[in-house]
Amino acid sequence: MPYQPRAIDQALLALLPEAPAIAIEGAKGVGKTETALQQANHQLFLYNPADRIVAEADPMLEQLPDGTVLIDEWQNAPATWDAVRRAVDRGAAPGRFILTGSATPAAGIDSHSGAGRILSLHMRPMAIFERGGQKPSVSLAAMFDGDADISGTSAATLSDYVEAIGSSGFPGIHHHSPQLRQRHLNSYIDRVIDRDLPGAGYATRKPDTLRRWMAAYGAASSTTTTYSGILDATTAGDGSQPAKDTTAQFRDLLTSIWILDPVPAWNSLRNPLKAIRLSPKHQLVDPALALTLQRLGPRDLTSQRGNHLLGPLFESLATLSVRAAAAATGASVSHLRTAKGLQEVDLIAESFDGRLIGFEVKLSVSVSDADVRHLLWLRRQFPEDVVDLAVLYSGPVAYRRPDGVACIPLDLLGS
Structure with missing residues (x-):
């Protein structure tokens, strides 16, 4: 199957001419290796014992051929991370190393963070606009620049988004x-x-308990439910629950291998809001995992069994698209909720220099005044920082409202 271009390609191409080492990190199966291979001249696959021996026999990485070298699944030989860091300190050329990995080293292995030497790019599963369907017509980068063309017609229906x-x-x-x-x-x-998880240093003594906790977390997708609330939902047939410190360990380890991908709370240090909630919004790395953990399939989302998850998982899908598009420009993505819940902005994309785009996500074919009230509130609070506002919805047409809010069918948003 030919390579399907990814939004992160843009960031990789922009950074390779300047950065000696770039790490592409993310959960297993998101496509890190294939993306890196598009730019690499040589490869070391460290899941392969033969390649691992080559890497371990050259601790200074001085015998590698010229050009860009991909070191794939570097955590299988953690010393290679520090070897790359030392090579950067010795003056490695721009574009010399690409590292890919889906986990941090196992507990007890000492490794330097690489800060200041190795750039990190976080890669996620494919957003809608990366899956080879309809070409997106609205660019997130153009929205940051203030000159986005909000136009285009989508053929996607509710059943397409469910699929x-x-x-x-x-x-x-x-x-x-x-x-x-x-x-x-x-x-x-x-x-x-x-x-x-065992590879990350955790022996799963009760896999059924862990799976139940993951299912409870998935059921809380797109919410700020407390972790104690998720724990309360983690019950066995006899009503028993795991210990609080056990589930805290689940959370930390699943985050370290990128399976949990919560959206952090936003708060501007330049102009902080009072009384803001700092709880993350829960997301798994892929909404399909949340659905599978509930023992549901796509068709269940439009039936009585699973329709309570349709809205939250549509937001999960939208979050995946906004994050993928933001990664191409180096922007971060967060959410905002005031302490009493009077104002809530589903997603805020923030550029490195503080420009903001607020997003609401609505599983609806139309956008009302009520749907944009929190976005307009955000603009009133930060008039110099907000460069655009948008509702991502399931309707057919991209257009801009008289109040300036863009209405964008989810499958038309791209990088």
């Missing part, structure tokens, strides 16, 4: 039949529990 939620953004899963796709998603969760 996009269930089909997964993992490149190796997305193109399969629904039956095979479901098996792959279940296997992905199993491998997280019985291989990836």
Whole structure:
């Protein structure tokens, strides 16, 4: 299958001529290796014992051929991270190393952070606009510049968005039949529990308990439910629950291997708001995993069994798209909720120099005045920082309202 371009390609191409070492990090299966291979001249696959021996026999990385070298799954030989850092200190040329990894080194392994030497890019599963469907017509980068053309017509219907939620953004899963796709998603969760977490230094003594906690977390997608609330939902048939410190360990380890991908709370240090909630908004790395953990399929989202998850997982899908588009420009993504819940902005994209774009996500084919009231409040609070506002919705047409808010069908937003 030919390579499907990703938004992060833009950031990689922009940074390679200047940065000696770039790490592409993210969960297993998001496409890190294929993306890195598009730019690499040589490869070391450290899951391969032969390549690992080569890397370990050259601790200074001085015998590698010229050009850009990909060191894939570097955590299988953690000393290579420090070797790259030392090579940068010795004056490695721009574009010399690309590292890919899906986990931090196991507990007890000492490794320098690489700060100041190794740039990090976070890669996620494919957003809608990366899946080879309709070409997006609205650019997030242009929105930051203040000159976005808000136009275009989408053919996507509710059933298309339901399918996009269930089909997964993992490149190796997305193109399969629904039956095979479901098996792959279940296997992905199993491998997280019985291989990836042990590889990160955690022995899963009660895998069923961990899976129940992950299911409770997935059911809280796109909410700021407290972790104690998620714990309360983690019950066995006999009503028993895991200990609080056990679930805290679940949370930290699943975050370290990029399976949990919460959206942090936003608060401007330049002009801080009073009485703002700092709780993250819960997201799994892929909304299809949240659906699978509930033992549901895409069709269930429009039935009584699963329609309570349709809105939250549509927001998860939108979050994935905004994050992918933001990664191309180096922007961050967060959410805002005031202490009493009177104002809430689903997503805020923030550029490195503090420009803001506020997003509301609405599973609706139309946008009302009520849908934009929190966005307009954000603009009133930060008139010099907010450069655009938008509602991502399931309707057919991209247009700008008289109040300046852009209404964008979700599948038309790109980088």
